[in-house]
Amino acid sequence: MPLLTVDHLKKEYKSKRSSQKVLALKDVDFQVEEGEFIAIMGESGSGKSTLLNCIATLDKPTAGHILLKDADLSQLKDKDLAAFRRDHLGFVFQNFNLLDTLTVQDNIYLPLVLAKNTKGKEKKLLTLAQQLGIADLLHKYPYELSGGQQQRVAIGRALITKPELLLCDEPTGALDSKNAEDILKLFSDCHENGQTILMVTHSSLSASHAGRVLFIKDGTVFHQLYRGDKSDQEMLVAINDAMTNLLGGQA
């Protein structure tokens, strides 16, 4: 049974000023198995962020279903959404979204505190902090850290609840290439530890770390690419080829 099933997903937006509807997702259909590392690629406006928001329960689909294991996300009541998010999903954003009023340690504890699950939090933090290389930053505040460090903290916050699915929205978008590479390496490590990751990106370099790449264009899954036994470098070439051929050379 797949971990995540996206079943003929459709999303329309009504713009505020006119009655005209904007179709963001036409018909998206794919599945994610447990332990997979999937990258979703597409240009700006391709609908990839809308897709992520729907999976993240931040937005509701117009038609179709999203199933996490056997739970239908569209059946969840509004008041249960927040609890669902923090119990099953982890988030990593492009601009980190850390709270400036909390120390690094407290930022990472945040989902545990919200879930009222603070027992043994110190141990969880210690393991994660070492894994992420932020053990000596725990008592600093986010504004004292570099971008790469902030993103590590954000990953820590996403992983501390051991989520079934880690959702990443352009996680390296705000980082320089060195830091971006480090962060991607971290994702690969997590993936090797069995973490299921779904990453949205328009960078082929980021996508080249994934096990499978879905290409989205005009609101549908246009093409997908499996890693097989390709190295990161070969994967990058394959992705770039696919982009050139399939997406009309826009990349």
Place this chain on the structure above:
Amino acid sequence: MFHFKLALDSLRKNKESYLPFLLAGGVAVALNFLVQLLIYSSGVRHLEIAADIVRLLLILGQVIIALLSLVITIYTYSFLKKGKEKEFGLYSILGMKKSDLIKISLIQQLLSFSITIVTGLVSGFVFAKLMILLLVKMVGGQTFGLELSSPAIWTTVAFFLVVFLLLTIIDVFAVAKTKPIDLMRAKQKGASAPKNRWLFFLCGAIALIWGYTLSLTVSSPLQAVNQFFLAVLLVAVATYLLFIAASTLILKSLQKNDRYYYQSKHFITVSNMLFRMKQNAVGLASIALLTTMTLVVTVTTASMFFGKADLVSKMFPRDVTVSVSNNALSKKQVEDLVAKAGLTISKEYSQTTTEPIRMALNDSQKLVPTEFANQQNERNVQFMSLADYRALTGAKVQLTSNQVLAYTRNGKALNQSSVSFAGQKYTIKKNLTSIKGMPAATADTTPAYVFVLPTEADLHSVTKLLFKADSNPMQTSYYFNVAGSDKQQERLYEVLQDKESDNVTFQLRFMTQKVMSALYGGFFFIGILFSIAFILATGLMIYYKQISEGKADRAQFEILQKVGMSEHEIKKTIRSQIIWLFGLPIAVSLIHLSFAMPMINKLLLAFSVPLTDAVYIVMATTILLMVLIYFIIYKITSHTYFRQVTGFN
């Protein structure tokens, strides 16, 4: 012209942050102007005997309000400044010189100054006039004279000129000191975590203890008048310092308490409050001071008003008192006079005592006749015979020789067992708490004794020694109620005034009440005017504070929502934050008030006003009313704030 256009343009673009600033400025101007108007008003000048204390309180109020206005204006301006600096950074990058920027800033200050001054002056005056109309209707009595006076206008304008000049200087410093790129970034710079400020805490604690001690140890009314200002200043300074330092200390210690801190309902609130405390502290302290001011003013004026009403009822056991010495008027003649005014007499009785004599109570419990007693030991003394006492009260007391009954008004009863006067020592058989039929209070505040002597002979020998030999010191007072119209009572006043002489004095409850309510009604009016203005200003300030901070908090709550905080939890967090903001100042002001009570009590005594039960009722009502008004503002505020930070409804 080019600069002017840019300045105006920037005002228009930053409308959202400028409007609340102008609003706050306008309210500050209106408040200051209101006080200035009162200080120079004919209404206050015509308060006669109370005019001095009203002036004192008003000037004190002016100092506090001026201080608050300064703080509020700078505080609200700081929100504006960040956006403005960013704009200046942009201009600077586009090639403007610093002198150009300063010119623009000057024009902007001038514009906002004119706007706040005009709106403030107009709304302050209109508000005052409206309140007068309303209150005259409510309290009754003549109108309260309040006119547009030029010194009031000039003082207000001059003060705010200084305030805005200060804002300009702040701007100039910001522009002159920093590089364009820093100005650009001004808005993004996150506030750093506050540090513990032990020095502030220490100074604040010392000032607070000092101020409280002054109030608790004040011994005489005169001292209260002299030290009141110092005490107020100390407590005001302490409030600011402690809000800044103690809030951080407390929140940090809460953060250290794992079991408290790591709960979803405390986690965000505590860490949020800690960060905003630097700004919050100043705002909260101002709110606390405004609230305290409201309470103190209400209590003082209510005491004046009700204290006097209480005094009138104690002074007059019956509607009319006529005191006659040397048989200048007989009972029949008094009754004829009343009939002449067209009134009917009922419940009449009379009482015979000596005239009051001024004496000094010295350290060996000896009463000596004196012309020059100091404030501390001066006493008014009257004597009466046991027979007259029995006739008046119907009590069946026996006194042996050298025994007296003592009755004290306007002060603590004699606590010794004996007292000496007219060369004789008397044992006090009983300290009476009242003498039936005798007024329980006199018009002045000097402690007064009545001694009941065993026999007529005793009375005779005492009066012979203490009073002038050629006159009969005995006076008979007639007490009676009258029934008739106000006009007839006024006639009675005129009729009795014709008969008034050294031997005939009289008092009418009707007339005394009229004079007093005119006097203290005006006073009460000022108090209510003040309180309403204060409560409104405070409410506005809290509202402003929340709204301006809401903008900054928005990003944070967006993150929290994404990370998995539910709408319900966000609501709860916001609620607890706002409850803190509303509750803390009120709690602090109540503590301040309780410590201020001894001093207020003494201060009122300096103006011969006792603290009565009615005052506590007024106080409770004021507090309730204030809480109610704040609750409404709280509801509006939290609603707006919630919408602002979450985008839900």
